[in-house]
Amino acid sequence: MSSILDLAPELLELVLSFLSPKDLICFALTCRHVSGFVQPDNQILWKASFLQVFDHPKHAWASLVPTARAENQSREAEWDWYHELQRRFIAFNAVCKSDQTALLTGVEDVVRTLLDVEETASCKDKDEDGNARSLNVIFLEQLTRERQAEEPREPRIFKIVHDYDYQRDSESRSLPLEHLIDSDRRVTRSMLARRVAVPEWASKFHIIHGPTEREQESSRAKAAARAIVYDWNVTGPPADFGPFKKDLSGAVDWQNVEAISSLMHRIIATALKMYKLAPTGFSINIPRALPLNVASPEDWAGATGTWLGTYAFLDYRALVHYNFAHDQEYPLDLGNYEEACGDLMRLELKIEDSEELKRDPRLQTELPRCKDLPVLFFKGFSHNESSGRPSIAIRGFASLVPGGRSVRWRFIIRYAGTDQWQLEGVQPGGVRSGPIYGLWSHVDRDEQGPMGPFYYAPAELCQRTQE
Numbered sequence: 001m002s003s004i005l006d007l008a009p010e011l012l013e014l015v016l017s018f019l020s021p022k023d024l025i026c027f028a029l030t031c032r033h034v035s036g037f038v039q040p041d042n043q044i045l046w047k048a049s050f051l052q053v054f055d056h057p058k059h060a061w062a063s064l065v066p067t068a069r070a071e072n073q074s075r076e077a078e079w080d081w082y083h084e085l086q087r088r089f090i091a092f093n094a095v096c097k098s099d100q101t102a103l104l105t106g107v108e109d110v111v112r113t114l115l116d117v118e119e120t121a122s123c124k125d126k127d128e129d130g131n132a133r134s135l136n137v138i139f140l141e142q143l144t145r146e147r148q149a150e151e152p153r154e155p156r157i158f159k160i161v162h163d164y165d166y167q168r169d170s171e172s173r174s175l176p177l178e179h180l181i182d183s184d185r186r187v188t189r190s191m192l193a194r195r196v197a198v199p200e201w202a203s204k205f206h207i208i209h210g211p212t213e214r215e216q217e218s219s220r221a222k223a224a225a226r227a228i229v230y231d232w233n234v235t236g237p238p239a240d241f242g243p244f245k246k247d248l249s250g251a252v253d254w255q256n257v258e259a260i261s262s263l264m265h266r267i268i269a270t271a272l273k274m275y276k277l278a279p280t281g282f283s284i285n286i287p288r289a290l291p292l293n294v295a296s297p298e299d300w301a302g303a304t305g306t307w308l309g310t311y312a313f314l315d316y317r318a319l320v321h322y323n324f325a326h327d328q329e330y331p332l333d334l335g336n337y338e339e340a341c342g343d344l345m346r347l348e349l350k351i352e353d354s355e356e357l358k359r360d361p362r363l364q365t366e367l368p369r370c371k372d373l374p375v376l377f378f379k380g381f382s383h384n385e386s387s388g389r390p391s392i393a394i395r396g397f398a399s400l401v402p403g404g405r406s407v408r409w410r411f412i413i414r415y416a417g418t419d420q421w422q423l424e425g426v427q428p429g430g431v432r433s434g435p436i437y438g439l440w441s442h443v444d445r446d447e448q449g450p451m452g453p454f455y456y457a458p459a460e461l462c463q464r465t466q467e
Helices: 008-018 020-026 031-037 041-050 055-061 067-075 081-096 101-120 135-145 156-162 200-209 220-230 255-271 315-324 355-359
Strands: 275-277 305-313 345-351 376-384 393-402 407-415 420-425 438-443 450-460 462-464
Touching: 020 041, 041 081, 055 067, 081 101, 081 135, 081 156, 081 407, 101 135, 101 156, 101 200, 101 355, 200 255, 220 255, 220 407, 255 305, 255 438, 355 376, 407 438, 420 450
Parallel strands: none
Antiparallel strands: 275 462, 305 345, 305 450, 345 376, 376 393, 393 407, 407 420, 420 438, 438 450
């Protein structure tokens, strides 16, 4: 009787390429001959196995702008199908099977691996209904469905977002944790001065994952986010008063964006009560998740169209109190104090390649950008659906941040014949992806003026619900 092992090596390789990674490993344990054949150096076989579970990374790499692609070249050249498959399943098991050893000793490796799964996701495949899908997103979303035995209602992945001391320091925690400060004390700026910066990879993962039920229900988490968002010292002229690093580099301040994201997703639930926001997280943070408008191929950022969002602000007296009175006997309690929320705003934008906009002094910046794609200028208007007030004029630009991975947005808000507000935001997911998170301030850029967070998302990510 012939055996599968009697097949020619190339035929055996073809047969085994149809096995899932788990089945392939199990088959390799059946005998020494098969074990010798299913070795890590058999890249053809492990590539086939990898592509049963994950997107081909070449699709994501091909979409990178030249600057980002150049930075990624060494990674592409050294790509090992077996190793990449192995590290992804180690990360999966660390989350879903509560592998505490892996998490306590290598939570950074776990988070960076999951971020890599997101960064190499693409929508080239189609499901049975012809809709674009990503195997990488399916893999990541499976993590959100795994529940903890000790807390069945909470997904295990929440532990990655909240429960690990990323700085190896008992006083440093990933925002927005209730442990950021002593549990019995109010969050004040003097406390935040002791805050150690959260690593970028921890903040990025929280942003692309989206808000958790734990932080939504926690006043301490809310306080921690507000303590960053409403701190005048967090941003300023070297950051164009936006969520950028204060070193004139134009680089994103991911901890700032994380705080804005955490705070605004609470507020969005109120402002978008007539809408259902598409699931936040992995599926909407893939670059080019939204299609290019074939009628306007030059609109690489997808600016043309409708955007929905809102903004928030503290009463100016409370803002001053928080920033200057933190050493007094009665500091502002950011956990219980509620900021005001703007109404649902609807932006109708259209790109405009005009010399007038290019020379507009309000649309100039000294912060560097990635020049692989041109600055995209736009105009439009904003209106409140419920108030019936006159439309508000808007103009602005979109550009790539240094490195080419994320998109910077500036909006100038004009009404009553005068420029009033300037909004500086970042689209973490990259070109034509999910929401823009940012900070608004007065156009005259007073370092001690009113300011606050804002959020805008493409209307394609929102659907109307029954009123």
